[in-house]
Amino acid sequence: MSAADVAVCGLGRMGTALAEALAEAGTAPVTWNRTPGPGAAASPAEAARGARIVVLVLFDAAASHDVLAQVREGAAPGTLVVNCATVAPGESRALADEAEAGGLRYVEAPLIGSVPKVREGGLRVLAGGAPEDVAEAERVLRVWSRTGELRRTGPVGSATALKLVANLGLGLAAAGLREALAYGAALGVPRADVIATLAAGHLAPFVVAKGERLAREEYGHADFTVAALAKDLRLVASQTPGLPVAHAAAGLLAR
Amino acid sequence: MSAADVAVCGLGRMGTALAEALAEAGTAPVTWNRTPGPGAAASPAEAARGARIVVLVLFDAAASHDVLAQVREGAAPGTLVVNCATVAPGESRALADEAEAGGLRYVEAPLIGSVPKVREGGLRVLAGGAPEDVAEAERVLRVWSRTGELRRTGPVGSATALKLVANLGLGLAAAGLREALAYGAALGVPRADVIATLAAGHLAPFVVAKGERLAREEYGHADFTVAALAKDLRLVASQTPGLPVAHAAAGLLAR
Missing domain, CATH: 3.40.50.720 (NAD(P)-binding Rossmann-like Domain)
Structure with missing residues (x-):
């Protein structure tokens, strides 16, 4: 070619x-x-x-x-x-x-x-x-x-469906991390302790992947922008009823 | 002794x-x-x-x-x-x-x-x-x-704070998995494809840990009951303002 x-x-x-x-x-x-x-x-x-x-x-x-x-x-x-x-x-x-x-x-x-x-x-x-x-x-x-x-x-539609399932998982992990950090801060738990605790738990892959940035509280240059993730969660939540967590996460990440 | x-x-x-x-x-x-x-x-x-x-x-x-x-x-x-x-x-x-x-x-x-x-x-x-x-x-x-x-x-209060941070992470992973399964079903994606996709993503530890039960659609004998997890998320969401995802997840898991 x-x-x-x-x-x-x-x-x-x-x-x-x-x-x-x-x-x-x-x-x-x-x-x-x-x-x-x-x-x-x-x-x-x-x-x-x-x-x-x-x-x-x-x-x-x-x-x-x-x-x-x-x-x-x-x-x-x-x-x-x-x-x-x-x-x-x-x-x-x-x-x-x-x-x-x-x-x-x-x-x-x-x-x-x-x-x-x-x-x-x-x-x-x-x-x-x-x-x-x-x-x-x-x-x-x-x-x-x-x-x-x-x-x-x-057929067309099957790959995008699966991609949105994957991004729903990613988006909820991201929202979960963000809320856990906010919650830890509200309780006065040292940030490093929050991150270490989450890194040993079920959000580990996301937390570990973002760990270095998290420790520096640096969000600006994400590989995958939060705006794109918020867009995908809106897509999920707006087109399918009965997904309260996705809906809340879309709102949180859009802030 | x-x-x-x-x-x-x-x-x-x-x-x-x-x-x-x-x-x-x-x-x-x-x-x-x-x-x-x-x-x-x-x-x-x-x-x-x-x-x-x-x-x-x-x-x-x-x-x-x-x-x-x-x-x-x-x-x-x-x-x-x-x-x-x-x-x-x-x-x-x-x-x-x-x-x-x-x-x-x-x-x-x-x-x-x-x-x-x-x-x-x-x-x-x-x-x-x-x-x-x-x-x-x-x-x-x-x-x-x-x-x-x-x-x-x-001191007293520091360990429970960290435990709730950990359970917030666990609870959001659980809620995320539940919503992703519901969403996949709404889109008509085969359940096995949803699980495989999530297992390769950021909710992996939770999905993999629950994989065998998920495949059988068996939730009854969880090691950690959903009721307890819902209780912890309510504890988190009710005592701290501004946690919309935890709030939604508490409601979802309480169903």
Whole structure:
């Protein structure tokens, strides 16, 4: 394949890391970002022109719709759109319909893992879509997950559902940690004791992963932004009744 | 020391395991339980008569107050009360005051770990109280924590504070797991996929620990009852403002 037959639209921290990983693997992609940068295409349409696979790495469904509409203007019929955003299953199916209406194919490929995981090829990638489309998407997805996991989950909607389950777990762990720290402070327990106690308990993986930052009370440069996590929890809580903890956690993390 | 200088009041699953562990270690305690059983003392006063250490293993502060009042009727001056209940720090200080008013000494010793941990001596024990009282309590506490951890946390109130921090973490992990399972079911994700996804994420220790039961959808014989966990979360949420996730989790687990 030529070096330009993959496009990556969206160069946030994750999109940038994904594009860099493809370049290192010998598939330097055309890129586009809302804020123009050196070497990037002027529009999603231009990025998609000549690409066989267009990867979307955007914040949510609204941004995915917006960019997909522009991709459609430049993409050749049959171009494969691979959407890495965490969206609701229904939102993903709507995006797939929109892609198909424009003669494009669509795979949802939400990613579990953060920027450092991309660098080591250790992402867990969930892939939902028609089997032949997922098989084609694998040539980019495997670059990011060669030491991680690439899982075919079924049709469009199945991978995003599982991703939201995972992020619900992550979000509740994050909310739990935040409240336990607040609670410990309210009781006058030394912060180091709170962290040590939690690190020996059931929130351990999250606490240990964040331990160094926690000790410095440094939250600014998280690998996975709290804003994105709050967005995912809102998505979960707003679309499914009867999830009071997710609802409370979404509110807490949105503060 | 004689075989009868320790009493254990409260023979729930945990109290029974603690008493058995003491017996195995050569310190068979006098026991008392609200529901009379073979070989048990007729009252807390009778159990406390002649004991140097009276261990309370009760559900909450109300039960602790009730039994402590009866212990006072039989205990010799200077008898050491070791309270293993998870109560609020303020509740524990009130119990200490009550013990002291009756000429007794008081150590709070909340336990982290469940019945199987008692059997292997692997509990984590937090001990709060006057240093000389904690030192004396250690002869029973070490039996339960010889391969675990015995931690002196400071004055009465410090150990219960840390225990509630730990149980807040545990409770939020439990609530998170329950909601993630409900959410997965609402989305139509196969239950095994939900569990596998969570087991690879930040709720992993809890999910893995509960994995076999989860797969069987069996919740009845938990090592640590959900009722006790709901009680602790209520304790946390009701006494400290601004903990929306703990509040929601308390409600969820109380269902």
